Amino acid sequence: MTDDSGRKKLDWVRAHxxxxxxxxxxxxxxxxxxxxxAAVCIHLEAKTGRLCEVLAAGGAEVYLAGSNPLSTQDxxxxxxxxxxxxVFARHGCTPEEYDGYIASxxxxxxxxxxxxxxxxxxxxxxxxxxxxxxxxxxxxxxTTGVSRLVTKAARGELPFPMISVxxxxxxxxxxxxxxxxxxxxTGIMQTTNLTVAGKTVVVAGYGWCGKGVANRAKGLGAxxxxxxxxxxxxxxxxxxxxxxxxxxNALPLGDVFITVTGCTHVIDSKDVGLIxxxxxxxxxxxxxxxxxxxxxxxxxxxSREVRKNIMEYSFGDKRxxxxxxxxLVNLASGDGHPAxxxxxxxxxxxxxxEYLIAHRLSPGVHPVPEEINAQVADLKLGSLGAxxxxxxxxxxxxxxx
Ligand code: NAD
Ligand code: SAH
Numbered sequence: 001m002t003d004d005s006g007r008k009k010l011d012w013v014r015a016h017x018x019x020x021x022x023x024x025x026x027x028x029x030x031x032x033x034x035x036x037x038a039a040v041c042i043h044l045e046a047k048t049g050r051l052c053e054v055l056a057a058g059g060a061e062v063y064l065a066g067s068n069p070l071s072t073q074d075x076x077x078x079x080x081x082x083x084x085x086x087v088f089a090r091h092g093c094t095p096e097e098y099d100g101y102i103a104s105x106x107x108x109x110x111x112x113x114x115x116x117x118x119x120x121x122x123x124x125x126x127x128x129x130x131x132x133x134x135x136x137x138x139x140x141x142x143t144t145g146v147s148r149l150v151t152k153a154a155r156g157e158l159p160f161p162m163i164s165v166x167x168x169x170x171x172x173x174x175x176x177x178x179x180x181x182x183x184x185x186t187g188i189m190q191t192t193n194l195t196v197a198g199k200t201v202v203v204a205g206y207g208w209c210g211k212g213v214a215n216r217a218k219g220l221g222a223x224x225x226x227x228x229x230x231x232x233x234x235x236x237x238x239x240x241x242x243x244x245x246x247x248x249n250a251l252p253l254g255d256v257f258i259t260v261t262g263c264t265h266v267i268d269s270k271d272v273g274l275i276x277x278x279x280x281x282x283x284x285x286x287x288x289x290x291x292x293x294x295x296x297x298x299x300x301x302x303s304r305e306v307r308k309n310i311m312e313y314s315f316g317d318k319r320x321x322x323x324x325x326x327x328l329v330n331l332a333s334g335d336g337h338p339a340x341x342x343x344x345x346x347x348x349x350x351x352x353x354e355y356l357i358a359h360r361l362s363p364g365v366h367p368v369p370e371e372i373n374a375q376v377a378d379l380k381l382g383s384l385g386a387x388x389x390x391x392x393x394x395x396x397x398x399x400x401x
Contacts, residue, residue: 006079009046010053016339017047018383019347019376020054027058032354034059039110041102041120042141043071043331044089047342051114052085054350062086063108065101067116069093070324070332099123106131112356113138114349115162117286118145125157137161137356139349143176143208144262144286146365153364161361163352165345168368170376172208175345179337180330181212184258184284185220187334191309191323192280197221202254204247205261206230206237209284213258214242225250229263248274256280258329259290269295272315280310280321282329293326309333343383347376 014021027033038055042048044066052062064080066072066089074091081087086108088101105113106124109131113120115138124131137160140146146166152158165171189196201222203214210226214237217224226237227247238244247266250257251274259266262285267275269292283290297303300313309324309332324332336342351372381387391399 006046006073006075006077009073009076010049010079013046013050013339013342017050017343017346019343019379020050020350022379023347023350024054024057027054027350027354031059032357036060036112036136036357037108037110038062038112038114038353039105039108039120040064040114041067041105042114042116043067043336044077044087045071045073045331045335046076047336047339047346049076049080049085051346051349052080053083054346055353056084058350058354063088063105063110065089065105065120066093066098067119068327068331069095069098070327071336073335103127109134111136112353113162114141114353115139115145116141118148121152121158121162122148125152125159132159135160137163137361139163139165139352139356140365141345141349142166142286143172147262149365158365159363161356161363161366163356163361163366163368165348165352165368168348168373168376170344170373170380171348171368175337175341176208177212179212179341179345180209180260180284181216182341183330183334183337184213184260184282185216187330187332188256188258188280188282188323191307191329191333192321193307194280196256199223199255200225200253202227202247202250202257203242204228204257204259204266204290205263205285206233206242207260207262209260211236211240213260213284215240218242222256225253227266247271251275254279256282257291258282258284260284261290262286264289265292265295266290268292269299272296272299272318272320275318275320277318278321280323281326282323283326284329286328288326291322291326293322296320296322344376344380347379348372351375 038060063086072089072091077087088104146164201217202225204227224242226242228234234244281291302314306312
């Protein structure tokens with residue numbers, strides 16, 4: 001890493017995030033975020049850095065923490081500090097430090113919160129309830145974060161509006177599916193330096209992310225098995241050409257396992273006897289509980305790091321490998337989704353944040369307004385040099401009749 005590696009990473013993504021560039025050009029003139037303090041808790045790497053720069057260009061004072069201890073890139077953090085963003089993060093921080101960083105965001109008394117996974121909102125409501133009335137609202141980036149908010153709202157425990165960026169089609173269709181599909185394999189291939197072709201890959205969960213991960217595995221030449229709990233999703237996987245079976249049946253067959261469910265103990269340590277010797281286990285879902293890392297650690301007779309980010313656990317004669325401590329493999333062991341994908345997700349974040357400030361929504365979970373989703377799709381098409389047909393008056397009248 002060179003001294004200016006953070007600057008280079010930010011410059012590289014700037015050149016590949018045309019939607020954010022357009023939004024930045026616009027907000028730096030209109031300044032819709034003037035006087036606003038924005039707390040951003042999203043994976044602290046270059047793409048998130050660009051989002052923060054856009055908010056700052058629109059007038060916001062930005063406070064930034066990483067949303068995962070292993071995805072923070074210290075060179076990017078240092079460069080962002082240099083550029084005037086208030087940064088609270090360190091790669092590989094302890095759980096206590098992680099909490100402390102999020103507390104620092106909250107203690108800055110933010111007007112808006114851009115959260116990824118719900119940790120900031122969770123802490124604000126639990127430890128700083130008096131601050132809730134000052135929060136205009138926020139945006140949530142990921143599936144599990146939205147589920148947490150929906151649960152809170154149903155219990156009457158969400159006192160401000162949160163926009164579910166994750167559920168906008170320009171987010172989940174592209175970020176969760178193509179972004180996770182590609183970056184999970186980049187992370188695994190870079191970390192292991194092994195082939196995918198010919199291996200049996202087991203993907204747990206066939207939601208937005210699982211579809212991407214399974215289909216990219218197929219493209220790389222793997223034989224793919226899908227496990228599911230939802231019969232419709234399972235059928236979809238079957239019709240897409242994958243073998244479908246319960247995890248216990250897949251455990252003896254898989255060479256590489258990827259969990260991406262949002263659930264817990266999808267690969268349980270008590271089933272260690274069923275798993276093939278030498279199997280590689282990784283997770284791409286929100287929390288580090290989908291692969292029961294704690295349980296495997298406890299049961300193992302020996303453990304050692306065999307390659308950067310790969311732990312070998314021995315159980316007598318059997319060895320299993322866990323990547324990145326069972327945390328999101330694409331972010332804890334890679335740079336996460338590509339810039340062109342995060343350009344759409346963060347375009348939605350920036351435009352939704354502006355909408356939130358302009359509209360004073362009621363408490364609860366709100367969808368991204370359809371016009372914002374369409375605006376991001378238009379900007380993306382424009383950046384690709386693609387265009388679409390426009391209905392003629394005759395066609396419009398026909399469809400309306
Ligand atoms: P989703 O709801 O579309 O899909 C989850 C799927 O998992 C569902 O089909 C569900 O039926 C299935 N499932 C649940 N429990 C299961 C179990 N025990 N065994 C097998 N299948 C099970 O959600 P999604 O958008 O695909 O997100 C999945 C997870 O990935 C979430 O935790 C989300 O926050 C996270 N996520 C990660 C990234 C990343 O960059 N790694 C990106 C987006 C989302
Ligand atoms: N707090 C969680 C975060 C959930 S990660 C954790 O424990 O890690 C899932 C989210 O990461 C996705 O919704 C996706 O939009 C986001 N993401 C993926 N790649 C990214 C990248 N390169 N930069 C920033 N965010 C990214």
